[in-house]
Amino acid sequence: MRYFSHQNVATASDGVKSAIECEGKSCFIAGGTDLLGILKDDLLPSYPEKVINIKTIEGLGNVEGREGGARIGALAKLSALERDPTIIELFPALAESAASVATPEIRNAATLGGNLCQDTRCWYYRYPHHMGGRMDCPRKGSGPCHAVLGDNRYHSVIGGKRCFAPCPSDTAIALAALGATVEVIGADGERSLPVEDLYSPMGNTLRGGEILTNVDIPAQPKGSVQGFKKFTVRKPIDFAIVSVGARITALEGKVSEARIFIGGVAPGPYRDEGVENYLRRKPLDSQSIATASKKALLKAKPLSMNAYKIDIARSLIAELLEELTR
């Protein structure tokens, strides 16, 4: 890795201030499992002069129960979330998604905030600079999206625009299904937004210098069930080909509300209203599940090599909903 200077910050606002002073020539490090790969491969046209360590910010590593919901600090480790009794009891979908990320070693370092904010895994974007030069693309500021005409088997089937890389975060899919919001601090103070709004086709929607500080999960509706499922090529360590997060609320045997989010198919968690609308006011049984799952991604426009993701998404939705009926 090339040289950069390093600064520990004690508060989130110090971090924001420091980043703004650097005028775009800095980046934040938390767990570092994504950032160090980016810096080692020198992926981006710009290289930071300074890396700002936000792990030293006090009080952002905890899980706090709040009126049936929870506030999770962005520095909470994924390994802590998968074992946290509150998370396992109230938000099993989040616990499962955290446990599904990478390896135990990575989960010991990786944070929830980092998992949400990590950069894309597109293999053109990630092409190392030291192996014949980095590949420029719209996300890096210039050049075409190589996935459109290239090997796009792992890219988005819906919602791509100029960039077709899918959202790599697993926890985002579960959190979106649970209706979670993220809190962000920046130069203009704090704002909060639904998890799914953190993503756009060109990357996350954080503005320069902003830090994601907390994730708030509301109390889940009475009678709701939730789950997360992920399909990967290599089981013990891999990003999702497709993942699904779902929360189904039933009243008197019929579905009153469904939240179905699909990961790995779009720039962010993709909310599938086709499936949700079909399930509403129907009992959740094998018959309704079989029909509903076939309605997933009806609006998808797959690229040349990734239509298979639609089939996987439909199977995963069916499997997950079947599990939730038990």
Place this chain on the structure above:
Amino acid sequence: MSSKPTKWVSLTINGDNREFAIGGRAGELPPSETLADTLRERLGLTGTKVGCDRGSCCSCTVLINGAPSLSCMTLTVECDGASVITIEGLPDPLTGALDPLQQAFIDHTAYQCGFCTPGMIMAAKALLTANPSPAESEIKSALGGHYCRCISHYHVIDAVADAAGRKS
């Protein structure tokens, strides 16, 4: 004098206290240096192996404050106050006797080229410390990220299970 380094980090490596001046001048440890490089290049602790250097193979696993961690994805400058144990720290420092896990790996020939072995042993050490009698599925999930290109995985599972038995 302005030649004083602005920042020091101190960490314990296999029980020895080490201090490094942080900076870009000769003899200083650059903030961009990973723990794997510090261990191997600076301290000569070459038992820790660097395979992919991108956090994908787990060869470089060491224990940081007891938790199996990737030394290639950890900045040394961020290890201030940490206790690091590498494969060199497992044998008994007085007698040189191997850790039961190391002996079990030898007895089961749980390696061929041996490159991934130190990382596997460190992750298995953390597993057995937390869970002295793991089920096979627990061994598999604890070592799930460790790649062995010689396919010694079956022998590794036997070795870890055997070491767990020897302990109890």
